[in-house]
Amino acid sequence: MSSSIDVAKKAGVSQATVSRVLNNPQSVKPETRMKVLQAIEQLQYVPNLIARSLVTNTTRTIALISGSLQNGFFAETTDSIVQFAKHKGYKTLVYFEDENKVPDLFDLIMSSKVDGVLLSLIKLDDPLVEQLERVKVPCVFFNRRSKSGGHYVVLDNPSAVAEVTRHLIGLGHRKIAYLSGKTDFSTFQERSVGFKQVMQEHGLEMKPEWTSFIDTTTEEIERMVFTMLNRPELPTAIICATDAIALICMDIILMMGLRIPEDISLSGIDNTRMASHRAVQLTTVGHQKFAMGTIAAESLFELIEKGDSERNAIQITLRPELIVRKTTGPVNSSGS
């Protein structure tokens, strides 16, 4: 591995000049520039970004803290974020965390000297936001947000669930189950609000056995659905707080020999890729495809490049759009 000093020697210039042709080419005389460029070529010189970072105190790297890629939503946002970052000349350091233990993230971020952080996994009361704010590391949340504010881009969650709930009620459903992650995440907290509200508006009961806020692991969801569908009285519709949950839910429903939507209507939220697949055709609530990740990334780079500042908090709420497909239908569309 040759260094800029080697290049300098070969080109017969000072090391500082090598640095100049790399960072500010027009500040160096064309002839010398050529000599340096040639030397770089011959030595296959590649600048050491670590050394550069140490002096500039920037890394052109962002950290992405996301949920597991098993969840199509995170796979899609991660894909678009990494893509976009690359396009902007940034590298992406990823962490796919368990919901529960978003650990010494602060130390991780600080020690890695990333230029910014994109976070989709944060609890409502997570102290991380304040910590990051104190040390002024640009940070944008997407999908979820924290109580303490910060920059974020989220879906209008209450409306999203409200729409799908109204849709189901409009189809004649009264016995509606709600399957969600735990409410210490803003996503699930906000979505549950929308559900409750519409149910109340219509004077409908939220039966405790049909309303669950659980860990969003496959096992937990499977167990929950299985238990629910083994009771004597079944709901006629299940609203899932995410497509990922709905997909798992669908798996169990079909496994138990029930038909969708004839026996049970099913809906999700997020409009992930699989939701539109013809073998699935999940009724869901969408927001512009890939938008959330890209918008979040875009916002982050703005913060990084223009400098963060309290006044213009980036707080974007995407408008939801109900997408009716084949998993929801009129109640008792075939007798039961």
Add this chain to the structure above:
Amino acid sequence: MSSSIDVAKKAGVSQATVSRVLNNPQSVKPETRMKVLQAIEQLQYVPNLIARSLVTNTTRTIALISGSLQNGFFAETTDSIVQFAKHKGYKTLVYFEDENKVPDLFDLIMSSKVDGVLLSLIKLDDPLVEQLERVKVPCVFFNRRSKSGGHYVVLDNPSAVAEVTRHLIGLGHRKIAYLSGKTDFSTFQERSVGFKQVMQEHGLEMKPEWTSFIDTTTEEIERMVFTMLNRPELPTAIICATDAIALICMDIILMMGLRIPEDISLSGIDNTRMASHRAVQLTTVGHQKFAMGTIAAESLFELIEKGDSERNAIQITLRPELIVRKTTGPVNSSGS
């Protein structure tokens, strides 16, 4: 942001001692260690890993060059790799590249000073392998490999396709289509070999209209399937070289109102998560779930920590296992 010098001052020791309690705690007297630890605590000191990297010439970071996460296989391997790396104390820098342009990857890798590279996107004749070998950056390929050898973990691709082809022939299929990515990737090259061989063994014809090696973009695949199914004579089975291809293929088949498997049998390879979903139930060829990514990562860390060496090339071939589900059935199981 306080540095180790600040800590040293506060604790009344030299900066080198601070470094010691971080890297070799037992080499420093318990009392002084405590003083230093306290100072670290009070100042909220977090070591600057950039500076450390500059001197140690290691980053505890690996690069992962993977295909798009839209493909479930890559989503699963990426998830497990990042997870595993984190568990080993490594960070992961990810790139989700387009198949075609795996660009100045070499410069990228060199300048980032990653400790190792995991690659699932490489053409058979890619010069990158030799380049990396020359500069001695530990590097493991998974899923795909290069002509020039190197370390890799792959599926026994010819056998994988052979098994599924025999399965279909056993079901009475004679008009079998084959849908694959381009053969400048080892995966597709090797899989096509298995297909050809078994077809020949059984004296079956590979019709050009039914045998395509195309870009694995959704659009290309959709167009191909659509064209194929609009011709007067239809195949009775389509073997797809990956689950991702099969999933897209299924989408179009269903859209065109054809039934699976009654009209057309369909199979994939990889046993991705969605393949087992009850709405899909894709017949496929599996290898231990998540194994490929994890094995590759494991191998890489071995190379990094024990040191690379020519003699013990890591070349692992996973045994395939046919998983028969609901998308394949006897030919003409209902009249056509």
Add this chain to the structure above:
DNA sequence: TTGAAAGCGCTAACAG
């Protein structure tokens, strides 16, 4: 337009 020199924050000899 170029070179010399001072660090960035840390690790790792080498003395003591």
Add this chain to the structure above:
DNA sequence: CTGTTAGCGCTTTCAA
């Protein structure tokens, strides 16, 4: 067991 010192490879004044 601890302090002193010399870099790691680069950017960035400051002079020339």
